[in-house]
Amino acid sequence: MTVAILSLGTELTRGELVNQNATWLAQKLTELGLEVTEILTIDDDDQRIEKALERLSEKHDAIVSTGGLGPTTDDRTTACVANLLGVPLQTDEESLLHIKGLFAKHGVPFAASNAKQAEFPRGATILPNARGSAPGFSVLLGRCRAFFLPGVPAEMRRMFELSVVPALPQPTGRIFFRRLKTHGTPESRLGDLLAGLEERHQVTIGYRASVGEVEVKVFSRAKHAEEEEAAELRAEQCLEEMVRRLGSTVYALSDETLEQSLGRLLVERRLTLGLAESCTGGLVSQLITRHDGASAYYLGGICSYANQVKVGVLGVLPDTLERSGAVSEETAKEMALGAKRALGADFALALTGIAGPAGGSTEKPVGLVHWAVAGPQGLSTQQRVFRGERNQIQKRAALAGLWSVREAVLALA
Amino acid sequence: MTVAILSLGTELTRGELVNQNATWLAQKLTELGLEVTEILTIDDDDQRIEKALERLSEKHDAIVSTGGLGPTTDDRTTACVANLLGVPLQTDEESLLHIKGLFAKHGVPFAASNAKQAEFPRGATILPNARGSAPGFSVLLGRCRAFFLPGVPAEMRRMFELSVVPALPQPTGRIFFRRLKTHGTPESRLGDLLAGLEERHQVTIGYRASVGEVEVKVFSRAKHAEEEEAAELRAEQCLEEMVRRLGSTVYALSDETLEQSLGRLLVERRLTLGLAESCTGGLVSQLITRHDGASAYYLGGICSYANQVKVGVLGVLPDTLERSGAVSEETAKEMALGAKRALGADFALALTGIAGPAGGSTEKPVGLVHWAVAGPQGLSTQQRVFRGERNQIQKRAALAGLWSVREAVLALA
Numbered sequence: 113m114t115v116a117i118l119s120l121g122t123e124l125t126r127g128e129l130v131n132q133n134a135t136w137l138a139q140k141l142t143e144l145g146l147e148v149t150e151i152l153t154i155d156d157d158d159q160r161i162e163k164a165l166e167r168l169s170e171k172h173d174a175i176v177s178t179g180g181l182g183p184t185t186d187d188r189t190t191a192c193v194a195n196l197l198g199v200p201l202q203t204d205e206e207s208l209l210h211i212k213g214l215f216a217k218h219g220v221p222f223a224a225s226n227a228k229q230a231e232f233p234r235g236a237t238i239l240p241n242a243r244g245s246a247p248g249f250s251v252l253l254g255r256c257r258a259f260f261l262p263g264v265p266a267e268m269r270r271m272f273e274l275s276v277v278p279a280l281p282q283p284t285g286r287i288f289f290r291r292l293k294t295h296g297t298p299e300s301r302l303g304d305l306l307a308g309l310e311e312r313h314q315v316t317i318g319y320r321a322s323v324g325e326v327e328v329k330v331f332s333r334a335k336h337a338e339e340e341e342a343a344e345l346r347a348e349q350c351l352e353e354m355v356r357r358l359g360s361t362v363y364a365l366s367d368e369t370l371e372q373s374l375g376r377l378l379v380e381r382r383l384t385l386g387l388a389e390s391c392t393g394g395l396v397s398q399l400i401t402r403h404d405g406a407s408a409y410y411l412g413g414i415c416s417y418a419n420q421v422k423v424g425v426l427g428v429l430p431d432t433l434e435r436s437g438a439v440s441e442e443t444a445k446e447m448a449l450g451a452k453r454a455l456g457a458d459f460a461l462a463l464t465g466i467a468g469p470a471g472g473s474t475e476k477p478v479g480l481v482h483w484a485v486a487g488p489q490g491l492s493t494q495q496r497v498f499r500g501e502r503n504q505i506q507k508r509a510a511l512a513g514l515w516s517v518r519e520a521v522l523a524l525a
Numbered sequence: 526m527t528v529a530i531l532s533l534g535t536e537l538t539r540g541e542l543v544n545q546n547a548t549w550l551a552q553k554l555t556e557l558g559l560e561v562t563e564i565l566t567i568d569d570d571d572q573r574i575e576k577a578l579e580r581l582s583e584k585h586d587a588i589v590s591t592g593g594l595g596p597t598t599d600d601r602t603t604a605c606v607a608n609l610l611g612v613p614l615q616t617d618e619e620s621l622l623h624i625k626g627l628f629a630k631h632g633v634p635f636a637a638s639n640a641k642q643a644e645f646p647r648g649a650t651i652l653p654n655a656r657g658s659a660p661g662f663s664v665l666l667g668r669c670r671a672f673f674l675p676g677v678p679a680e681m682r683r684m685f686e687l688s689v690v691p692a693l694p695q696p697t698g699r700i701f702f703r704r705l706k707t708h709g710t711p712e713s714r715l716g717d718l719l720a721g722l723e724e725r726h727q728v729t730i731g732y733r734a735s736v737g738e739v740e741v742k743v744f745s746r747a748k749h750a751e752e753e754e755a756a757e758l759r760a761e762q763c764l765e766e767m768v769r770r771l772g773s774t775v776y777a778l779s780d781e782t783l784e785q786s787l788g789r790l791l792v793e794r795r796l797t798l799g800l801a802e803s804c805t806g807g808l809v810s811q812l813i814t815r816h817d818g819a820s821a822y823y824l825g826g827i828c829s830y831a832n833q834v835k836v837g838v839l840g841v842l843p844d845t846l847e848r849s850g851a852v853s854e855e856t857a858k859e860m861a862l863g864a865k866r867a868l869g870a871d872f873a874l875a876l877t878g879i880a881g882p883a884g885g886s887t888e889k890p891v892g893l894v895h896w897a898v899a900g901p902q903g904l905s906t907q908q909r910v911f912r913g914e915r916n917q918i919q920k921r922a923a924l925a926g927l928w929s930v931r932e933a934v935l936a937l938a
Contacts, residue, residue, distance in 0.1 A: 125561045127552025128733040128742070131544055134566075139540025148538045149573060151566035153547075160562060320541045329541075387828070393814025394807035397828045401806025402916055404882055412834035414827050415800070415810045418868075421825035425838065425867055454838055455831075469817055503815055 113283060115141050116172040117151040118164065120179040120189055121263060125155040133178045133268055140272065141176070145283035145333075156180065161192040169253035173281050176272070179263035181246040183225045189260055193251060194233035201231040204238055204247075211245045239275040243267045250279065257281060285334035288344040290351040293364040293373075294326050295515050302326055305357050313350035323504050324511035325370065328354065363518065370511055371399045374518045378409040378459075383521065386455030387413030388426055388447040390438065391465035391481060396510045411455045416447065426450030439464050441482050441493050448484035448491065459520060460486045461513045467502045481509040485520045492520060526696060528554050529585040530564040531577065533592035533602055534676060538568040546591045546681055553685065554589070558696035558746070569593065574605040582666035586694050589685070592676035594659040596638045602673055606664060607646035614644040617651055620660045627658050652688040656680045663692065670694060698747035701757040703764040706777040706786075707739050708928050715739055718770050726763035736917050737924035738783065741767065776931065783924055784812045787931050791822035791872075796934065799870030800826030801839055801860040803851065804878035804894060809923045824868045829860065839863030852877050854895050854906050861897035861904065872933060873899045874926045880915045894922040900933045 117137050123129045134151045141148050150172070154164050161180075168175050180189030194201050208230035215222045229246045232238060239248035239259070244267040250259045259276050261268045294302065299321045306328070310317055316331040330350045334343035355362055363373045378385055387396055397413040400406050414425050419438055422428040427450040428443055436442040447462035465481030472478035477497055484493040494516060498508040530550050536542045547564045554561050563585070567577050574593075581588050593602030607614050621643035628635045642659045645651060652661035652672070657680040663672045672689050674681045707715065712734045719741070723730050729744040743763045747756035768775055776786045791798055800809050810826040813819050827838050832851055835841040840863040841856055849855040860875035878894030885891035890910055897906045907929060911921040 123731065123733065124548075125551055125564060126555045126731065127548045127550070127561075128731060128740075130548045131564075135537075135540045135543045137540070138538055142539045148540075149568050149570065150577075151538060151544075153564035155562050157562065164563075318536065318539070318541060320536065386834075389807075389810075393819070394802075394810025394826060394828065395814075397802075397807025397830075398811040401808075401828070401830065401880075402919070404880070404915055406806070407830060411831040412828045412838075413807060413830075414838070415807065415814075415825045417814065417820060417826075418824040421799075421868055424869065425825075425827070455834055456837065467814075467817070502817055506815070 113147065113173045113281060114149045114171070115146045115174045115176065116168045117141075117148060118168060118175055118177040119151070119153040120156065120161060120177060121153075122155040122186065124153045124179075133263065133265060136265070136269065137176055137178070137272065141280075142287070143289065144277065144280065145285065145287040146174075146280065147283075156186045156188050158188055158192055158195070161188055162196050165192065165196055165253060165258070169256035169258060172256055175253070175256060175258040176276060177258065177260045178268050181229065181248065181260065181262045183223070183228050187228075190228075190231060190233065190249075193236075193258075193260065196253065197233055197235075197251060199234040202234045203227065203231050205230075207232075207238060207247045210240075210247070214245050237279075239271050241267055242270050242274065248275070250276075285336050286340055286343070288332045288334070288340075288347045289329055290347045291327055291329045291365070291367065292351065292354060292358070292362050293366075293368065293370075294328065294358060294361045295324065295363055295370055295511060297326070297358070297361045299326050302328060302358065306354055309350055309353060313346045313353075315346055315350050317350075323500070323507040327367070330354070369399070369403075370514050370518070371396075372403055374514055374521070375400065375403065375406060375409055377518065377521050381521065381524070383458040384409055384411050384456075385517065386411045386451050386457030386460045388451035388460060388462035389413060389415045390417060390422070390447070390463060391467045392463050392506050392510045392513070393417060393467075395506050396461065396463070396513060399510060399514075411457050414451055414454065422447060426454065437476070439466055439476055439480060439482060441484070441495065444482040444484040444493055445491055448486035452486040458488055459517055461517050462486075463509055463513050465498075465505070465509055467505050467509075469502060479505050481505070481512070483509070483513045483516060485513075485516045487520045487524070489520075489524065492516065526560065526586045526694060527562045527584070528559045528587045528589065529581045530554075530561060531581060531588055531590040532564070532566040533569065533574060533590060534566075535568040535599065537566045537592075546676065546678060549678070549682065550589055550591070550685065554693075555700070556702065557690065557693065558698065558700040559587070559693065560696075569599045569601050571601055571605055571608070574601055575609050578605065578609055578666060578671065582669035582671060585669055588666070588669060588671040589689060590671065590673045591681050594642065594661065594673065594675045596636070596641050600641075603641075603644060603646065603662075606649075606671070606673065609666065610646055610648075610664060612647040615647045616640065616644050617660075618643075620645075620651060623653075623660070624658045650692075652684050654680055655683050655687065661688070663689075698749050699753055699756070701745045701747070701753075701760045702742055703760045704740055704742045704778070704780065705764065705767060705771070705775050706779075706781065706783075707741065707771060707774045708737065708776055708783055708924060710739070710771070710774045712739050715741060715771065719767055722763055722766060726759045726766075728759055728763050730763075736913070736920040740780070743767070782812070782816075783927050783931070785816055787927055787934070788813065788816070788819060788822055790931065790934050792818075794934065794937070796871040797822055797824050797869075798930065799824045799864050799868030799873045801864035801873060801875035802826060802828045803830060803835070803860070803876060804880045805876050805919050805923045805926070806830060806880075808919050809874065809876070809926060812923060812927075824870050827864055827867065835860060839867065850889070852879055852889055852893060852895060854897070854908060857895040857897040857906055858904055861899035865899040871901055872930055874930050875899075876922055876926050878918070878922055880918050880922075882915060892918050894918070894925070896922065896926045896929060898926075898929045898933045900937070902933075902937065905929065905933060
């Protein structure tokens, strides 16, 4: 049993938009135990869309399609499906009322072209849109169940959860998965440490590396319903052994980010955090505050990009800057102490470095970052030369700094 | 003449990775005047890979494929191509030396499995890898030129520029494009304002909306070499009329971001900027400092997430917080003045609001943001209720704030 994802739109084939919808759907379908073997993106061309639908429906048990349901002339999906099925388009009065209602609610005049979004191939099952105007629909193409969803991510996701998941073909056996997240160990080294586990537990292990972290997933497939309990147990046992082997490099058994994990730790211990950022330029602060609930432990930060701010706001001594330079252990220390004092936080993290591409020297190369953590039990410092381009250096430094705070908090206990 | 992009890898069909490579390639190929009509992603399955190559080669003039060239058993691309062509794999001694040299340079022992990366289908043209170990290759599949590149983005991009671009089939006529970027006007409204231009100038207009901004591109296709000059002129003339019609909502005629455009403006006028961020939590600072050269105008910022930081570092009066609340015009004003003073900047932008999802009330709903700009000629304030989820509200507020600084700087002249 296989599933295909079909993404429709010239904005995708022209590279104007990253296909986040397909990735999201692929992940969801995989988690449901279904096997996605093909993701196809086609431009807004009737003939190519119909050919693609024909081919995919012959090869797969289900198709999940996104895009092309809008009101403009380049939205072709519905007409193509009707044509392929050899049925006329019919207006669905309930959908038309829904769309007109939305327009009225937002005080926008209803244009005739919008009525197009209430037309469906005769016999189609209509999938309501809880978040926008265009409903989706599903039809049978031969023996393949095909779902057509809008391209707007929030609308698509809601419709998938509400209307597609219950109607998808049931996989012959469920897939169980477990995951963990690590910091500071390269993917290849993790692979060596986990060697032999796939065979021993009859699971598949997948790695997903991004800047500064690696997520490791264990997949365990049940061949039929009776085997499900055993399959889940295999995933669980493999996870336990992975955690034992990897030790302190593991910081979460969920998809939690490092800053979320640290935040949870600080909230549990009723501790607060403040920042002094130079080379990371506010990135650490942004990582923390993109999650709601940050105010429970995060007081704020000072981005001291210019030296005058290091001196004026953080109280770094001009003499230190003169003697050791802005990128130095001494400056990082004074920044951390200054931030702890100015912000009134239990812990303060300070980072100063050379994010590049310019500004490096033989002695202080691009990528060099000094960071310091000031806490209730004193001060610790570290330095490293991070590799990569500017944004990668910033991200690696930000995560390394957060990791040091995590270690300092754990050392308190 | 059409081109297909083929992305190989189970990590893509499982949704573990967003397919950035395909988007990058699609954009590059489109800019070269080639028409990408299909982007296909296939999992690591020999039979499906070979079937896909067979089908794509019959329909397209060129295929650009990425992934599956690595040393492990799930890297299937090279073997599949050889099988499809009915030729054996042959080791290329020069590539083998290159790979062994890289291993020696990094002090990594050379494993037998790595020799696989120096094997190619007999007769293939080898594409050198300037940034990593796995070379790419190209072959003719019937009349279709197929290129096989590694999946690592940096390696893939360099190889595409150096070895694929010169060998691609020449489009029958080049495509010329121009672009502009806008802030503050919804896509549908831009469409209305630009109505009729496609017909008048015989061009295609494409929109790419992201949170807080819309990029508008004009594509003009020359049918043959003699028509190229006229086609470029059409794009240019259309762009001029677009700029006239859209007026001050346009901030760049390139792919420059709003913060880059503002930065350029400030550097030209030798002015400096400082920030006081509450609800945006460091996002504005991060947007500014992700680009190199920011230190030429950006002094730093204070993320005053907690009220004690608003008072202690920015000098907001406790009385103001008590009387008007942290999310108020008064607080935004005092934050801006405090940041201007503390950072010693010509301009200071302050933002305070409710990013949500919690913390809203009837009077002050989620999405409400007050912002203030303090400059050499005084203080201006604005407020708005931004829609969307937390991160969208933060991004919209950040860009709206930067836009206000832009207006204040332009008003100086």
